[in-house]
Every structure is written in structure tokens, then in C-alpha cells.
Amino acid sequence: MFYREAGDFKTSYASDQQTFPIKLDRYFVWGVLAIAFLVIPFVINDYWEKSVLVPFLVWAMAALGLNILTGYCGQVSLGTGGFMAVGAYACYKLMVAFPEMNMFLVVILAGLITAMVGIAFGLPSLRIKGFYLAVATLAAQFFLVWLFNKVPWFYNYSASGQISAPERTVFDIAVTGPNAPPWATYLFCLILVVVFAYVARNLTRGRTGRSWMAIRDMDIAAEIIGVPPLQAKLSAFAISSFYIGMSGAMFFAIYLGSAEPTEAFGIDKSFLVLFMVIVGGLGSILGSFLGAAFMILIPVLLKNIMVGVLGWPADLAAHIEFLLIGALIMIFLIAEPHGLAQLWRVTKEKLRLWPFPH
């Protein structure tokens, strides 16, 4: 009734193969993008930028990356934090070495550098699978964080081992540093996330994505029908790391402004992104966004309700927040083991049949 595919006739191959073939989906996406690009930049303030929107976009990018590797290609990775660190340090070195460079280019180059590191750490995936691969990527996590602590060249020999983002611009508008206006940092992250979410969506619909999914569903069968495992697995590692590297670069340069490896890129970040992907829905672009929103926005919301509205002590609120989020994750996963994305699919199905469910 409300959501229907019927009556949406296609007269050319191009319109049949467009990114969102169903009219309602298309309208929905255009609507969200219109609000994100045309409304939010005019009403955004420091708090919404630094506490809600920029972190959401940064983590959505990381979740997209991990979803490509884990959700689409079936390779479990616990190295997300480490790869984000590679992106952040690459971004820092590029920012310091080439002050004139456009920040978009810096972030994308940081992503490319991370992609190469990702390929190197993806090599074991050709021999080991499942939990064993998870342990190998765990090694990447610890090795990379250790490396950025150990080698002073990465943090330009600063006394405290911290890296801090100097002010850098895009078309003469500051997007990093304390004087960057909220709308600029928000739009910067939004553009990157939208462009690369579009790329990811199409990658996963195309030949590359199909070969990843073939490997995920059964690698031996995939090999027999002619999917090269080497290419599929390494491309998944490369593209996933590319996304995660960009997210790490934005995390450091746009969101935090300064970072130290042990705290900002610890193992808990790897788990956070993995939870986003699992809660959001493995193998779903929408799921990456929903998962990031769930893991990043719910804690902020709960805190604001408990401390701001109800006036509870901050420590009590913090403890109850832990309990509630844990409970919410369990409730969601019991209600829908395939994540929030599946919940959305079921809702669509209901809307399609309403008001005659049979």
C-alpha cells in the first residue's frame, strides 16, 4: 500500500540498472540527502557537529569499510582500530608535509596508503579462515598501535607522542583546527561519506561485489565456478582498508583534532566497529549507517535524557547507560538476528502488504 514496486515500469536498461531502481527508495534517498545538504548546514552548531553528526559520519564510514570485508566478503577482521590509526597517521604526515594540499586529496591519499597496508595484512587470509583470520588481524591491530608509539618519525618527534592537526583548508575554508566552522567540517565529512557510500553500493551490486559474496558463501564453490580467491579477498581487504583509512583520517583531523595511538585507536575501536556492523546488519550498506547511528547516537541520547532532563548524577547515569546499551543490543539481536537492516526490510514488507496481510 505505502511501499510498492508495482507500476514502476522501466523502458531502458539504464533505468532498470540504476542505483535505486524502485521509485520510493529513490525519493527517500533524495529526501534524506536534501535535508542533509540543504537544511542541516544552516542549523548546525558546535555541539551537534562535535558530539552527534561528525562522529556519526566518521563511524559510518568505518562501518561501511568493515561491512565490505566482513559483511560482503566474509573475512572477520579485528584490525579496524589499527587501520584507522594508519589512516590518521598518514593523514597527519601528509598534512604536515604538504600544507597547501586540498584536504579531500589528503584524506583520499591517506585511504590509499591504508589500502596498501590492508593488502599486506590481508595476505594471510589466503591461507587461514574464520577465527584464525580474526586472530591474525588482531595482530595487525596491536602491531600498528605499537608501531605508532614506538617510531617517533610518525609523530614528528613531539614530546608527548601526540599528533595534532594543524589548520588546513578546502578552497580557503578551514576544515581542520579549532577555527573551522561547524558547517564546513560537517559538509566535508558528508560529501566524502555520500560519495563513497554510493561507490560502495554500486561496487557491491556489480561484479566485484558478487565475487566477494561468492567467496563469503562458499569459497571452494566460488573457486570452482571461476572466482579467483586471491583477487576477491585482497580486493576486499584493500577497499575495506581504504574506507577505514579515510574514516581514521577524518576521525583524527576533522573530529578530534589530536590523537594518541593507544587511546584513540585501541582494540575497543575495532570491537565498536564490529558491533556496528553486526547490529546494523552484515552485508548491507544501509545497515552500516543504522549500526553507526545506534552505537554512536544512542549513548549521547541516553546521557542527555538522564543527566540533562532527569537531572541524575553523572556517574549513576554513566553506569545505567552501560546497562541499557548492553540490554538494547541483546534485545535487538534477539528480536532480529540479522540486524537493523533486516528490521527495515521486514517493515518494508509489512508496508507493502498493508492493510491486507494475507
Add this chain to the structure above:
Amino acid sequence: MKFKAITAALVTAGVLATSAPAALADLVFPMLSYRTGPYGPNGTEFADGYADYFTLLNERDGGIGGVKVATPECETAYNTQKGVECYESTKGDGALVYQPLSTGITYQLIPKATADGIPIHSMGYGRTSAANGKVFSHVFNYPGNYWDAASIIVKHLSDVSDGDLKGKKITLVYHNSAYGKEPIRTLEELAKKHGYELSLLPVDHPGQEQKSQWLQIRRDRPDFVMMWGWGVMNQVAIKEATNIRFPMDKFVGVWWSGSENDVMPAGDAANGYKAVTFHGVGDDYPVFADIKKHVQDAGKAAGDGSNVGSVLYNRGMYAAMLAAEAAATAQKMHDTQEITAAQMRDGMENLKIDAARLEALGLPGFAPEINVSCADHGGPGLGAIQQWDAKAKEWKLITEFTGSDREVIDPLIAEDSAAFAAENKIEERDCS
């Protein structure tokens, strides 16, 4: 219908709850505290002291200069991202000064708060070179910084080895973060000057696992061990030190590694452990009688009220006292009761606390005199050594307050702040 009524009631209650405190208070001192996580036990004591002192001012004196004080609290869990969120959520309420009690959060806030014009007081932590007020206009770290602490510890070690550290082995056990790495450069410089041999042992967050570090210490047999730890790391390190029977009087912590929380778990074996401090210990000061009367007995104590007189409680109270004095100075300077963050900054820059003022505040001899100036945001940089008496379960000062090695530290501060100024294109202020 019923559901709607409940929702309406909830919303009204919420609006009342949010609007009520705002109407009362005019001077806002946000507390970015932490009472949860591996650093919670230490953060709680500091936060209780900070909150109790302002409650005392509100109850006893009616606030600062007749204006009530509010301390909205925000839990950071010692996590920099939550710290940023807390900063953004509280800065709009007229925040006068931030004291995040975390070096990581301080590093994060230095550029942001400077751009927003809100001062930061990182008392004995944060970025050491912020002592150079010419470069860091909005950041203060009086009355002492990490490099002072490192130098005072080395001086003490030199005193106990009859003035000669040549050829001695000193090991630094440190929290592997910006905080723990701060003293390294100074210790290296001092090693050149005094001729001791420095080895470094990092401990990763949160610091519950230190077996390998202490095994290393047992093998190396250093003459002295120094510690830059925080939270659960301190307790574990002191217990591990007792396990390998390292002599406690040769084990010295920075001022963040010298609270009751840190030594109690090791029991009697921790007897003799030392730490540097920049203020007095114990609850033998007149101000505590007032706190008992106006805060504790009135049932207004922060937390469970059990921490009064502990090292970190005293430090939180001292931090609040310095903030209140700076606010009072600002009120006098600008001849207004309701000061802004910019005026608060002026008050901090002109803060003077002498022995007479300390006595009037009910803290005679609690800490050295403070004279902040435009160029010097670092204060006197004096410290004393305190030692743990496990029998009596109390800390005792075993030395006088002494100064640090300025001829080593001042050039380091100048160098590091110049690097920061160059990186961020900051012009030095004229302070003459």
C-alpha cells in the same frame, strides 16, 4: 490517554529539572569528572573535593562575591572523545574555566578552548609548555608541571644518594600516553647533567598487566624506580613492586601516583613508598571543620562523603580554591560580580595567593605561594616528597617544598612552546 498523561508529566518534570539549577546559579564551573572506569577511584576523590569546596562557598559565604556557584558535572571516563562531548555540551552555559583532570583531554581542549576564549586550568598536568603564557594565552598549569615534578624527584634521589647520581640506574615506569611520556625529555636532559642511566618501561592503558615490566626491573636491578601512573596502574605497580621485593623507599611516584587508593591494596608492604606533591597532606586544617559543618553534616557532600582529607580530595579542593580565588580576583579587577570567561582568564593571570591569604582560607601552610603573571602561567613549581606510613595509614611530608632545576626546564619549555607556536602560527604576546 493514560500514556499521554504520563508523558506530559515526565516532560514537565524534565523541564523543571533542567530549568531549576540554571535559575539559581550565575558562576558556572563545569566539572569534567570521571567516576567510572579504571581511573574512576582516583577521579571520584578529586571530583568530590572540587564539588565540596564550591558547596562550602555557597553554604558558608553565599557563593563567590555574593554570586552562587554551579558545578554541572559531566562524566568523561578519562576518555578524550567523551571529554570533547562534555566540553561542547557545557561550554554554552557560561562556563568560566575547565579543569578536565586528564592530560589527553587537555591536549584536545587547548586549541578549542583558546578559540572559544575559555581558560583551562590543568593543575599539575596537561601540556607542560603551557607554562609559557606568551604562547598559551588561555592555558594555565600553576602551581607546578610534570617537568618540575621530574626534576624535584631527581633532586630528592640525588639527596638520598649523598648528592651524587653518577652511574646510578633509574627506571621510569610510565602510562603509555601523552601523560606518561611528558617527563621523558626532561629526565633525559637531567640524565646528561647528573650522569645517571635512564631506562624506560611503558605500560599500556589501563595498566592491569605489568608482569613483564616488573620482571625487567627485577633483572635490571635499578637503583631507583620512578612512576608516572594513574588509576588502577598505580595499585598494580605498587603491588608488583612488593612482589619482587623492590625497596619501597627507592620507588617514587609523580603526584598522580601518590594517593591512598594506590598504596592501600598492597597493605603493609607498601610502607615507605614515596611520591612528590605540591600541597599539604591530611585533614589537619581549619577548612575541614567548615566542610564538616556546612557540607557533610548538612548532607550536601558530593559522592558518598567518605573521601574528605585524602590526597586527591585535598587536591580537588585546592583546584576549586584556586578557581574561586581567581574568580574573586576577576570580580575585583573588572568591578563586576557576574564575570565572563574572558574576565576569569584575567583573574587567573593576576592570581596572587600568599601565606596570609592561605591562612585566611583555612589552609595555613597548605601550599607554596602562587604568583601568576602574563608570561608565567606555570607558577612556582615547588614540590615536596611525601612518604606512606602503612601502620598509621597516612602520608607524611618528609621534605620541605623545594624548587625544580630551572636552568634545565626553562629552555625546554621555551623550545616546546616555540614549536607549538610555529605549528599553529601563534604570535607571541607582549607581556612587558
